[in-house]
Every structure is written in structure tokens, then in C-alpha cells.
Amino acid sequence: MQVAPAVELESVSFAYGGGETVLREVDLRIGTGEFVALAGPNGGGKTTLLRLVLGLERPAAGAVRLYGEPAERFSARDTLGYLPQRASLALDAPVTVREIVAAGTLPARGVFGPLRRADRARVDEAIALVGLAERTDDQLRLLSGGQQQRAMIAKALAGRPRLLALDEPTTGVDAESQEALGELLARLHDDLGVTILYVSHEFGAVEHHVERLVLVRGAIVFDGPPSELPGLWHDPSHVHV
Amino acid sequence: MFESEFMRLAFAVGAVIGVLAPAVGFFLVQRRLSLIGDGIGHVAFAGVALGILLDVSPILTALVAAVAGGVAIEWLRSRRLAAGDQALALVFYTGIAAGVVLVSLAGSLDVNLFQYLFGSILTVTRQDVVVVALLGLAGLLCIAVLYRAFSAVVIDEEGARVSGVPVGFLNVVLAVLAALTVALSLQIVGVLLIAALMVLPVTAATRIGWSLASTMLLSIGLGLGSVFLGLTISYYADLPPGGTIVLVAAGGVAVAAVGGALQSSTR
Incomplete structure (x- = not known):
């Protein structure tokens, strides 16, 4: 039997309150046990993407599934861990x-x-x-x-x-603590097998630990190992579609 | 003081309110909904007016109106039909306007209305004490059972929502508890001042507490102390009880602010 991926987005588009489209035609699959960084410039839609995954927002078009179930009706919510941005x-x-x-x-x-x-x-x-x-x-x-x-x-x-989602966890955290945070997450991933979604506009803290880096700017503009990231995009403020 | 029956009854009702108001207010303050008690209080005023007009117990009609108002504020807020403060303003002003119109229709725009606006210990009966004690204990039991759930929402509402905690249900229960507190406090503190008893002891406790649980217990202690001291002062100085209780609670905030500052400077 084929195991459903932890996260699956199919042709997902989203706009807040009928305004400008934040995400357009996004396709993404994250397998169980993966450690993935979702990066991109502020306003690029990465937090929105995470909120869609967690069922906090509904897509205008397309489907979002968690472990094979529609995200907004996911039945095993007690298996989701979420760290919102510190401001909240x-x-x-x-x-x-x-x-x-x-x-x-x-x-x-x-x-x-x-x-x-x-x-x-x-x-x-x-x-x-x-x-x-x-x-x-x-x-x-x-x-x-x-x-x-x-x-x-x-x-x-x-x-x-089973799934740990972190939204901008390094905001207001000094460089040394950011490194320590990256190492902690890597250890949790390796030892406990937790699927980790790490959302941040700066991914330096986890660049050496994540298996995949997904760059989001209204759509997915890069999806692969951090080592294959074009040099221009190492600074997320330089991401261009 | 306790040779007077009305003071014994006032202290009995005050004991329940002194514990319940800060216990409910604790969660409202932490969620930055301090003024919700005020909004519900104004709706309760419309309930009192309806009771006077229909010649039924104003406390009962105030309870019904307060619950409806509390749930309405939460509904408007959670559905994002209005921002938190706008939802509050809508219910707040509709409540006070309906109250004035209904009281005017009943021909009762007189001094008797003051007892509900600012509280009057002379109006407390034995039957009131029984009702307040029963409903108050039910409210406290509810808080005791749901303390950890309410705390989880206070700590991280969105995280709780993602993990499947029924945040909407808990918010409605909290709004109903706030409404219950307002209705039960009508006679002692009055609709215009009850919110202060839900907020000020918590504000003071937040400055000197060392954990969530200790802040909650300190809030209750300060609330109870404010009610007892306020009632005592109002008896001997012949002052209105509601205003005196709230001024004592405000004094508590000032003392706690100084205490908190001293605590920080020695840390």
C-alpha cells in the first residue's frame, strides 16, 4: 500500500479577502520524515503556504492534504506541533x-x-x-x-x-543561538523521525541540516537540496522569478 | 458591622464575586480582552431595564442579556465580522442605548436605577445570596476544570487551534462565564464598575506573580481583599460600595506596581 505523503499541495492558489494572489498554482509534496526549509523574501507567501498546510487558511483553488486527508478537516490534529511567529x-x-x-x-x-x-x-x-x-x-x-x-x-x-512546523523561529535570536537551534532541530529529526517544516526568510541556521530547500515567491521558484541552490539565491532577498 | 443583616449578606455575595470576577478576568486580561466585561456590563444594563419594564427579576433578565451579549461579541470577533474592539463597541453602545430606551419606556429613569449602575448592598436578599452562591460555585467549578485548557489558549491560541484544541468552544465558555460574573455582581458593584473587579486585581497580580498559577491565585486573593476592604470602608465611611471596592482595587495596582519594580531592581 502506498503511504500518503505528510504534506501534499495540488495546484494551490490563494488570495487574502479576494485581494492580490499570494500563491499561484503551487504543487508540493513533502514525505514523512523529511526536514524541509521553506524560504523566500518577506511577502513571498511562505507563511501563507504554511498556514494552508496547517488548515488555518483554505485555498481559493486546488487541494491541500495532510497525511492524505484534507488539511482543514485533518482528524489527528494532536499529532501536529506548531510554533507561530514570536510576535503572536x-x-x-x-x-x-x-x-x-x-x-x-x-x-x-x-x-x-x-x-x-x-x-x-x-x-x-x-x-x-x-x-x-x-x-x-x-x-x-x-x-x-x-x-x-x-x-x-x-x-x-x-x-x-509527527509533524513540527516552525514559522520564522530565528526572529530576534542571536547568530549563536540560531546555529544551536538548527542543530537541535536536526537532532530531533534524526532521533525522533519528526517531519519538520521550517519557514524563514533566512535559512542559514538550517542550511547544513535540511534535505530540501523550497524557495517561495508567489510560486515555488526552487525545490531541491541546498547544495544545488544557485549562488545568486543564497541571499533570499535576491530571489527573482 | 456584622450585626446588620444586610452587611452579612453583602459579605456573602462579595465573597463569591471577589473570587469569581478575577478568576474569569485573569483569562480575559491575558488575551487582551480586558474591556469585554465593560461591554457585557452595558448589555446587562439593557437586561435590567427589560426586567423593570416587564416587572420580572432584573437580575434574571440581566443574566440572559449578558450571556447573549458575551456570545455576540465572541461570535463577531471569531468570524472576523468585526475587529475585537469594533465588536465590543457595537455591543457596548447598542446595550446602553437599548437600556436607556427601555428604562424610559418603563418610566423608571430615577434614582432606583442607580442601584444597578453602581451597586447597592441594601438590596441584597437571602434568596439573592443562594442564587449567587450556586451560580458562582458553578462558574468556579467550570474554571477549575478548564483551567489548563484556558491556559493553553492564553499561552498560544494559534498553536492550540492547530493541535485541535476546541478554541472556539473555550472562548464561548469564557464569554458566558464573564456574563455570569457581570450578572451576579450587579447588586454589589453595579454594571458600570464590575469590569474593574475583573481587570484590576489581575493587573496588580501580573506585576508580582512568578508563574501563571501564582498570578491567578494572587488575582483571586487581591479581588477578595478588595471586596472585603471596600465593603468595610463603605460601611464605616457611608460611601457607595461599588466605587469604594474599585478604588481599593486600583490602590492595589499602585502598590503592586511599586512592589514589582522593587522586585525587578533586586533581581
């Missing part, structure tokens, strides 16, 4: 790393499910995986940008995702 995570309240990561176990437990001993163990395990065991009870706002992203990755991992 601005919290006023003091919240600890443990509280953040515990929230990641909710989809599997259900809204009425208590946090059992096994869930607590998963929380500790996820925090240890991202190297924040020493900071478990610290407030998120006292952590560096890179550590905050690690905490959010731990939250996603606590749900034991």
Missing part, C-alpha cells in the same frame, strides 16, 4: 517554562483531561530534550530569545508530534 506569543503574565510545555500535552489529553504523572514525565522529558532542564521553573520572559524558542519547541514536542 507576547504574553503579559509571568509564565514558567514548565507551564508553557505542559500546555503542549493538552491536545492529547483533551480539554477535560487532568495532567497525569505520565504527562508530567513527558513535560520533563521535552524540557530536557531542548536543554532547558536547569530553567524549568524560570519565567519565560527572563530567558534569552533563543531559549524562549527552545521552550516553545519543547511545548510542541510534549505533544509528541
